[in-house]
Amino acid sequence: MTRQLELRERLTLTYFLPVYIGVLLLLALFWPSNQPVTAGLIEIIQSPDILINDYMVTGGIKATFINAALVGLAGYVLLLVTRTTISGPTIAGVMTMTGFAMFGKNVFNIWPIMLGVYLYSLARKEHFRNYVIIAMFGTSLSPIVSQFAFGYGYGAITGIGMGVVIGFFIPGLVKHLIHNHQGYLLYNIGFTAGFVGTVVTSQMKGFGQQADLHLIWATEYSQPLAIVFSIYFASFILLGLILEPGCWRKMAQVMRYPGTLVTDFVDYVGLPVTLVNMGLVGLIGMAYILLVGGDVNGPTLGALFTIAGFGAFGKHPRNITPVMLGVYGGTLIKVFHASDPGPLLAGLFVTGIAPISGAFGPIVGLIAGYLHLSLVMHVGWLHGGLNLYNNGFAGGLVAIVIVATVRGFRGRED
Amino acid sequence: MIEERSKIKGIIDELMLNALRAKATHVRIDLEEMDSAIRIAVEDNGIGMCAKKLEQVVMRLSSGRRDELDAYYGELAGESHPSTGLRLVGMMVDKAEVHSEVGKGTRVVVYRNKR
Numbered sequence: 001m002t003r004q005l006e007l008r009e010r011l012t013l014t015y016f017l018p019v020y021i022g023v024l025l026l027l028a029l030f031w032p033s034n035q036p037v038t039a040g041l042i043e044i045i046q047s048p049d050i051l052i053n054d055y056m057v058t059g060g061i062k063a064t065f066i067n068a069a070l071v072g073l074a075g076y077v078l079l080l081v082t083r084t085t086i087s088g089p090t091i092a093g094v095m096t097m098t099g100f101a102m103f104g105k106n107v108f109n110i111w112p113i114m115l116g117v118y119l120y121s122l123a124r125k126e127h128f129r130n131y132v133i134i135a136m137f138g139t140s141l142s143p144i145v146s147q148f149a150f151g152y153g154y155g156a157i158t159g160i161g162m163g164v165v166i167g168f169f170i171p172g173l174v175k176h177l178i179h180n181h182q183g184y185l186l187y188n189i190g191f192t193a194g195f196v197g198t199v200v201t202s203q204m205k206g207f208g209q210q211a212d213l214h215l216i217w218a219t220e221y222s223q224p225l226a227i228v229f230s231i232y233f234a235s236f237i238l239l240g241l242i243l244e245p246g247c248w249r250k251m252a253q254v255m256r257y258p259g260t261l262v263t264d265f266v267d268y269v270g271l272p273v274t275l276v277n278m279g280l281v282g283l284i285g286m287a288y289i290l291l292v293g294g295d296v297n298g299p300t301l302g303a304l305f306t307i308a309g310f311g312a313f314g315k316h317p318r319n320i321t322p323v324m325l326g327v328y329g330g331t332l333i334k335v336f337h338a339s340d341p342g343p344l345l346a347g348l349f350v351t352g353i354a355p356i357s358g359a360f361g362p363i364v365g366l367i368a369g370y371l372h373l374s375l376v377m378h379v380g381w382l383h384g385g386l387n388l389y390n391n392g393f394a395g396g397l398v399a400i401v402i403v404a405t406v407r408g409f410r411g412r413e414d
Numbered sequence: 415m416i417e418e419r420s421k422i423k424g425i426i427d428e429l430m431l432n433a434l435r436a437k438a439t440h441v442r443i444d445l446e447e448m449d450s451a452i453r454i455a456v457e458d459n460g461i462g463m464c465a466k467k468l469e470q471v472v473m474r475l476s477s478g479r480r481d482e483l484d485a486y487y488g489e490l491a492g493e494s495h496p497s498t499g500l501r502l503v504g505m506m507v508d509k510a511e512v513h514s515e516v517g518k519g520t521r522v523v524v525y526r527n528k529r
Contacts, residue, residue, distance in 0.1 A: 064431035078476045084482050126529075175489050182493045261497040263503055267477060345450060 007269045010245060013086050016239065016275075017094050017338040021072040024098070028065035037059030041067060046110040046364055048151030050385030052300040052341055054103050056218040057241040064298055070107050072098030075136050078114070082129040088264035088274070088313035091134035092186075095309025100140070102298035102305075109142035110147075112160045116167020124166075131171055137189035138170045140389040141196060148387060152209050164197060181399035183261035184359065186314050187352040188299040190392015197383025197393075204384075213385040216339050218297035230286055233308060236279030244272035251276065251316075257315035258358030265311055278311030281320055285348050288340065292331075292338035292347065299341070303348035310351070317364070319358035320351040326369020337376060346376045349391030353399050360406050371396045418469065421484070422452055423527065424491025425506055428499045429456040429522055435496065436460025436520060451508065451525045456514040468514050474500040474508035 028037070040063025047058050055064040075097040077092055097105060117135035121128045128135075144166055149159025174192045185191055204210075240247055250273040257263050265274040285307045289300055307315060327347040331338040338347060350372045357365025376394035387393055426443060433441045438458035446453045463471060483505045494502050504510065507524040514520040 085480060087480075089483065089487075089519065126485070127481065131480045132482055133486055171486075175486065178487075178489050183487075183490050183495060183498070258495055258497055260498055261490055262481075262494075262498055262505070264482060264501075268501070355495075 011244060012239070012255040012270050012275075013266065015077050017024075017086070017091065018073065020232075021069050021076065021094075021098055021137060024065045024069040024072070027228065028062045028069070031062055031065070033060065035062055035065060037062050040064075041107070044106050046144075046150050047146065049104045049106070049109065049146040049388075050151065051143075051213055051380060051388065051390060052103060052299055052345075052385075053214070053220045055106075055217045056102070056221060057216045061218075061221060064102050067106050068098050068101040071101035071105050071110060074107070074110065075351040082127070082132050084132050087266045089262070090135050090136075091266070091278075092313040093133055096306045097136055097139060099302035099305025099309070100388055102302045104302075105139050105142045106146075109145040109159075109163065110139040110283070112145050112163025113138050113141055113167040113170070116164040116169075117171060118167075119164065120171050125394065133312075134171050134174055134189065135167070137187075137389075138167055138174075138193070139168050140190055140193045140387055141170070143386050143388060144197070144200060152204070162200075166200070170196070177396070178261075180398050182403060184355045184403050185353055185392065185396045185399040186259070186261065186310055186355065187349075187389050187392030187395055188261070190352070190387065190389025191396030193387040193389055194383055194393025194396070195377065197384055197387035201382070201384035201386055213380050215341060217295065217299070219276050219295050221354050222296045225301065226286065226290060228244045229296065229301060229304065230283065233279045233282030233286065233304070236275045236282065236308065238279075240272040240275030240279070243275070244270070247272035248276055251280075255316050255318040256314070257314075258355050259316065259319045259360060261314065263314040263355075265314075266314070273314050277316050278308045280317055281311040281315050281351070282308035284320065284324075285351075288328075288347055289344065292328065292344065294339040294344040295341075299345055300348065303345055307348060307351050315351050315354050316358075319354035322357040322362035322365030323350045323354055323369035323372070324348075326350070326366040326371075327373045328369075329340060329366065330373035332368045334374065336373060342377050342380075343373060346373050346380050346394075348389060349376075349389075350395065352392055352395040352404075356399060356402050362401070364402065364406060368402050371401070421488050421491065421506060422454065424488065424493075425454055425503050425524065425526070426456070427492030428494070428503050428508055428529075429454070429524070431492070432456075432500060432522075433458035433460055433520070436462070438519065448525075452526045453523065453525050455521065455523045457519065457521040462516040462518050463514040464516055468512060471500060471514075471522075472510070472512050475504045475507065475512065475522070477501065477504040479508045479527070480505045 040059030044059035075094040145163035335342040438460035444455040509525040
């Protein structure tokens with residue numbers, strides 16, 4: 001019986017990602033819209049992609065779903081080709097790639113970054129598998145490819161070349177910068193990409209080239225998307241319960257982990273309850289959007305995919321809720337409105353610093369979320385929107401300040 | 415090889431922190447380069463572990479080496495949160511042996527194969 005369960009879990013672990021990504025293709029096929037898909041995909045590829053570029057506006061909803069599915073499948077195939085274990089971090093990687101392919105990553109601009117990371121592995125004479133996670137998350141800098149190719153107008157070859165160069169340098173940088181927050185930020189590559197984006201943007205400004213932030217934001221699909229994707233994330237819970245009906249009892253065990261790097265829930269507590277957790281955190285994110293009156297669109301769906309993906313790699317209801325409430329609390333007394341694009345995304349992506357709440361308690365989590373809101377609204381101009389994981393950059397700064405401060409009073413949590 | 419040295423140092427740091435958490439007053443670290451692996455042994459005179467706790471620790475250290483995590487997140491070894499420290503070591507080593515007696519101390523031996 002146990003062996004059968006293990007076999008079912010193994011099969012589910014192997015195939016649930018392509019199945020869930022495949023659902024996006026079905027949505028593209030059956031969504032009631034007359035928007036031309038091919039023209040939409042071309043629009044998506046040729047757009048500069050600096051924050052915030054909602055592909056549902058740029059290329060239409062069908063092309064967005066197809067792009068998201070193709071980018072997600074690219075990440076999944078990368079895992080298969082490199083024979084990388086499918087586990088918490090890689091599930092988070094594929095889900096994050098899929099989500100961000102609704103507002104910044106596309107079938108053109110992800111490859112140069114990944115090629116650059118691959119060349120780094122060749123230069124180091126190491127297997128590419130060792131760097132596959134960095135390659136997947138490193139695509140947060142994909143807008144650099146598009147910006148150089150189409151934004152600055154230097155052409156596709158230059159854009160690809162820049163992407164390869166950036167990809168080549170990312171692995172060394174991420175390994176260095178991870179020490180700064182000591183695993184209390186789940187989006188370490190976003191933190192790194194913030195610095196890289198800042199260097200690139202500042203250099204280009206020196207040549208008189210501007211990459212100003214812009215806002216392309218869909219508002220017309222909220223209601224149907226909220227219904228469809230609430231069912232989508234709820235089905236994760238259902239799948240987990242089908243695999244192991246009593247697995248929900250293990251949620252208490254899941255929520256005891258602070259969520260600091262490396263918390264691989266698939267490895268620690270098994271796939272069934274991990275799926276339940278992924279569904280729960282995805283639904284909490286959706287509830288937040290709806291409760292504050294925000295829009296469900298490409299960027300916010302991207303955030304939900306990221307939250308759900310990291311439900312396999314550190315996030316759970318207990319550690320994400322305080323930081324989200326911290327952001328919301330900030331919107332009540334600051335000049336920001338919770339339903340506006342920037343603060344709304346902050347309320348969702350702040351969950352990258354959920355381990356602060358998990359390790360130091362909900363009060364510290366609230367404070368971290370409160371600080372995060374203003375920081376994330378401030379740092380985007382530094383990298384000119386070239387880093388899609390803007391909240392990772394801001395979150396890293398918050399994590400450094402909070403971790404250093406708390407440890408200054410308490411010492412290490414030994 | 416510089417990176418390999420830092421990984422080994424990280425594993426030793428993590429195991430040593432574990433010994434100190436067990437209230438050890440004497441920690442002995444033995445590092446040996448073998449033909450095909452690096453052997454790290456950390457022995458302490460701390461409070462030791464009961465059978466259930468010992469089983470958990472063995473499980474954490476025996477998860478199997480995972481190259482994709484080792485190369486990136488392995489950087490955190492020696493700095494990570496107590497809840498993930500031993501698991502991180504487990505992802506970075508190929509074999510682990512643990513012996514412990516309540517009140518007498520613990521001996522952890524891990525092997526990291528050369529690549």
